[in-house]
Amino acid sequence: MHRLKKHPNIKILMYHRLLDELPENGSDEHFTLVNEFRKQLKMIDDFGFTPITFADYQLYLEGQLELPQKPIVITFDDGYLDTFEMAVPILLELGMRAVIFVLGNRNIRRAYWDESDTTAAAPLMSDSQLRELKSLGFEIGAHSMNHIALADLPDEELEFEISASKKTIEDVLGEPVISISYPYGSIDNRVLSVTSRAGFVFGCGVYTGPPVFGDNRFDFRRLAVREHIGSTRFLLRLLTPYQYVEWAYSAVRRFRPLRIRRNLQSEL
Numbered sequence: 240m241h242r243l244k245k246h247p248n249i250k251i252l253m254y255h256r257l258l259d260e261l262p263e264n265g266s267d268e269h270f271t272l273v274n275e276f277r278k279q280l281k282m283i284d285d286f287g288f289t290p291i292t293f294a295d296y297q298l299y300l301e302g303q304l305e306l307p308q309k310p311i312v313i314t315f316d317d318g319y320l321d322t323f324e325m326a327v328p329i330l331l332e333l334g335m336r337a338v339i340f341v342l343g344n345r346n347i348r349r350a351y352w353d354e355s356d357t358t359a360a361a362p363l364m365s366d367s368q369l370r371e372l373k374s375l376g377f378e379i380g381a382h383s384m385n386h387i388a389l390a391d392l393p394d395e396e397l398e399f400e401i402s403a404s405k406k407t408i409e410d411v412l413g414e415p416v417i418s419i420s421y422p423y424g425s426i427d428n429r430v431l432s433v434t435s436r437a438g439f440v441f442g443c444g445v446y447t448g449p450p451v452f453g454d455n456r457f458d459f460r461r462l463a464v465r466e467h468i469g470s471t472r473f474l475l476r477l478l479t480p481y482q483y484v485e486w487a488y489s490a491v492r493r494f495r496p497l498r499i500r501r502n503l504q505s506e507l
Contacts, residue, residue: 246453249296250482251312253420253445253461256361257325261466269353270466273325279464279473280333283311286477290335292378293418293441311477313337314443314461316382316420317350318369320362327372340382340420340443341369343404345411352386352422366411373412380418381405381439388425397429402437417441420461431457450486460486 256270271279283290289307296312298304313330315322318341330337341364349360364372369379381404383389389397401419408416417440421430424445434442434457441456448460462476462485475481 246451247299247306247310249291249310249312249452250477251314251443251452251459251461252476253443253463254313254315254322254326255317255465256319257321259325271464272466273329275466275470276326277329278470280329280335282470282474282477283313283335284333288477290330290337292336292338292376293380294378297417297440314380314420315339316422317386318342318364318382319350320364320368323364323368323372327375327377331375336376336378338378338380338418339364339369339372340380340418341408342382342386343384343400343407345407347385350386369408369411370413373414378418379408379412379416380420380443381408381416382420383422386422388423389421389430390425390427394429397433398437401430401433401439405437405439418443420444426458431455446485446489450480450483 254271254276257273257276258270259273261272262270286309288309288311290313291306291310293312295304295306299306313335315326315337318339322339326337345366347363349362351360354360373379383400384404384407385400387400389400392400404419405416419434419439419441420443424447426444426447431442439457442458443461444458445461445463448455448458450460452459460482462482464473464476468476
């Protein structure tokens, strides 16, 4: 048996949709413009980062693969068709790969959670497109069955959303699925426990995980990349310990109400 190696310092970027131009309503921040995405990938390359997948990281931990000097993980949530049509060609052009999290319920064809009018909702990738991505070296992970906030579910539904998503996507791909991202970053201890029992190796949240990569392999903290951040803010995420800033901010927000309650109690 191989001795497990230590955890390197790896940042994980989180993307959602890619668009050619700003949406008319301008209300959805969960997108990146194509030209900005290309610039961001160029910055990743110019500063010497090499995108890897979680499968690569697992091989590294098992002593079967050496990681590049500056590894980074690029992830996409939801499995939008525009990820396949717009993001993937640019990634391939630059010799990069990514991890794409998709729904286990393959009957869901559009992102109903984005629009009240489902006919206007963004289309999602097909099974054949997922298999094509797999053949190109991209990693396909799970994103639950039905894009539901997992921490809000009763135990039986929670088990189904996580376990069934793994099995159905494995049936599509014909290979194990080792990673999952949690819709809306909705996590509690039950979610993490079910994720482990279901056989996943890694799980991705957003703002809940520890700032140190690998301290909780079922709740990797990711850095959200959205339209409004621009080049300067993107570089801050890429080149500085920005995940510690977000972690500290989240800790302060959690602590502040408790402190206020204690102060009020002391005055009564």
